[in-house]
Amino acid sequence: MSMKKEEVVIFGAGLVGSLLSIYMVKAGFRVTVYEKRSDPRKTNLYAGRSINLALSIRGIRALETVGLSEDLKKMVIPMKGRRMHDVEGNLTFQPYGKEGQYINSISRGGLNERLVMRAEELGVSVLFDHKCVEVDLDNTRATIQGDGQLFDIEADVMFGADGAFSAMRQSFLKQDRFSYEQYYIEHGYKELSIPPATNGDFAIAPDGLHIWPRGNFMLIALPNLDKSFTCTLFFPFEGDPSFQSIQNAQDIDQFFKKYFPDTLDLIPDLIDQYTSNPTSSLVTVRCYPWVKERCMMLGDASHAIVPFYGQGMNSGFEDCYLFDELARSHGYDWGTVLGAFQKTRKKDADAIADLALKNFVEMRDHVADERFLVQKKVEALLHELYPQEWTPQYTMVTFSHAPYSEAWNRGNLQHKVIQPFLTQDVINNPETIDHEGVINALRSVL
Ligand SMILES: Cc1cc2nc3c(=O)[nH]c(=O)nc-3n(C[C@H](O)[C@H](O)[C@H](O)COP(=O)(O)OP(=O)(O)OC[C@H]3O[C@@H](n4cnc5c(N)ncnc54)[C@H](O)[C@@H]3O)c2cc1C
Structure with a gap:
């Protein structure tokens, strides 16, 4: 059943809202995006400062699916690993994954502008200086402040992609049985x-x-x-x-x-x-449900996380990809799709929030710790020897499309399994790890 040419409204022309608008216009809907800020092409939003983000394959897949591969190639700088500086100024290098695996530095402003431009080229109407004030979730209506006045709009479906301090979420907060935590x-x-x-x-x-x-x-x-x-x-x-x-x-x-x-x-x-x-x-936001009738939040609006895994934008882009895939498979039947999406995605949003908090300790502290570095080396070796059975948690999160919850559970299990094998001899010489023993120990707990 096709419901093409229905009216889709999105709040927020940030990274996630503008990408979602491209998915929706490509699916044949009439799409309007309301963005509270002024058009960055006309103002100096970043005040001359370039702010960049790490883009990895979850985000890349979502961008490539809507035809942005060529644009991306010109916008990214590959980063193959961590270049660590100690207090004396000595440098060491830790690869992120195998040869050929890397993450990418990309300009936040540059990417956002490209997405907005692409959306407009495809027919999306992006209204800057238009702020969502309140959403009537039951009736898919909203109050907008723009051009010096307040006015009401309605649509067939509304998406809140308005970031960590979402206005749509404020409207959810007035609902019974809406759980919310900000940390x-x-x-x-x-x-x-x-x-x-x-x-x-x-x-x-x-x-x-x-x-x-x-x-x-x-x-x-x-x-x-x-x-x-x-x-x-x-x-x-x-x-x-x-x-x-x-x-x-x-x-x-x-x-x-x-x-x-x-x-x-x-x-x-x-x-x-x-x-x-x-x-x-730096805030973590967890909430549920993300859906009421025909209104849904995504990206930072429903799951803002700390930036230490470089996955906030990537997970928001993955939201768009997975949501569209699901919506297509249900013929864009919103009554089914919105609920189905939040049900499958919530556990992964929780998992990446936990992974990001955990990675902060790893980055600021453990990366300089010998035992941690040996574990990384040993895990890389195990991954080489048993690629089907052992994948380091970082690799699952950064270089795979495995659900974040799977990366969290499997990675934590592997961490537990490997500890007894990290003896002093192995710390001194990582090559001596009893790799068969580790794999057998993992098999026995699976
Ligand atoms: C320091 C830092 C470093 C980060 N590094 C990375 C990284 O390396 N890799 C990564 O993947 N992620 C990173 N992130 C996370 C990433 O920035 C966010 O996850 C991402 O921006 C979320 O996109 P979004 O579109 O959901 O929200 P936003 O980018 O916040 O966009 C929301 C948009 O909605 C608009 N808006 C807000 N309220 C309203 C309203 N009432 N009405 C209309 N419009 C409204 C805003 O103006 C904005 O344009 C980092 C975050 C921080 C803070």
Whole structure:
């Protein structure tokens, strides 16, 4: 049964809303997107700062499905592994996966603009400076503020892709039996920028994601096409050291000299940047249901996560891909599709939220730990020897389309199974791992 030319409304022309609008217009619907911000092509939304994200295969598949492969090729910088900086400035490299596996640095603003442009080319009407104020979930109506006035709209189906502080979710909050949790970690973040070197090239190697792990906090850097890097300092709000304890130019200078000495030459205007760039918080949002009648939330609106697995956007893009696949298989019968989607997807949204929280500890602390590094090596070896039976959790999340919940369960089980085999001898010489023993132990608990 086809219901083509029905009216689809989407709130939010961010990464997920604009991609969803492309899927919907390609499926033959009339699509209108209401976006609270001004058109980034006409304003300087990012104020000259390039902010980048790690894009991996879940996101790539969703973008390629709507014909964006060629655009992507021109927009990404491959990152093959972690480039770790210790306090003395020594560098080590940890590959993310096997030869040929990498994640990609991409500009948030550049990708968002490309998606909006593609949506418009296909006939989507994107209304900037139009804010969703409230949604009448039972009647698929909403109140919009735009052009200096409030007005009501209606549609056959409405999607809330309006991010971690979703207006549609506010309307869900007024419903009976709507469960909701928001959880702020103790850390916030601040972005800084490493300009290109004086010869115009990248100042540090662009083929990896740079990390300065320092126990309770860390600095990371991802490359941009203009040969700069965007750094992010993930740092506690309170305590010593913290955003609170660093108050003036001298504190900033001393802190960076002590913990990140090799960045001082890379960021010449460090003090200016540190003082003028904002400090932002990091939230995890879990809620359920995501659907009421013909209204549904997706992306950060229904499952915002901390950024440490580089999967927030990827999971939102995967939402679009999986939702469209399901919708197609049900002939876009919204009455069935919306409910079916939330039922299958919720456990995966919960799993990636947990994985992201767990990966923060791994990135800022464990990556500098010998036992952890040996485990990584041994797991890579097991994956090579038994590719069907052993896949490292990071590989399942980043380089596969396996449901996140499967990656969470299987990865945790593998972690438990391998511990007794990581003896001091194996730590000294990872090649000596009893790989048959590990695989048999795994088989016995499956
Ligand atoms: C520091 C940081 C680093 C990250 N790094 C990565 C990474 O490396 N890889 C990755 O995959 N993910 C990453 N993420 C996560 C990623 O940014 C989000 O998951 C992604 O942006 C979610 O997309 P979205 O479209 O759901 O929400 P958003 O991108 O937040 O877009 C929501 C849109 O809705 C609009 N809006 C809000 N309210 C209204 C309203 N009332 N009416 C109309 N419009 C409205 C907003 O203006 C916005 O344009 C990172 C996040 C942070 C904070």
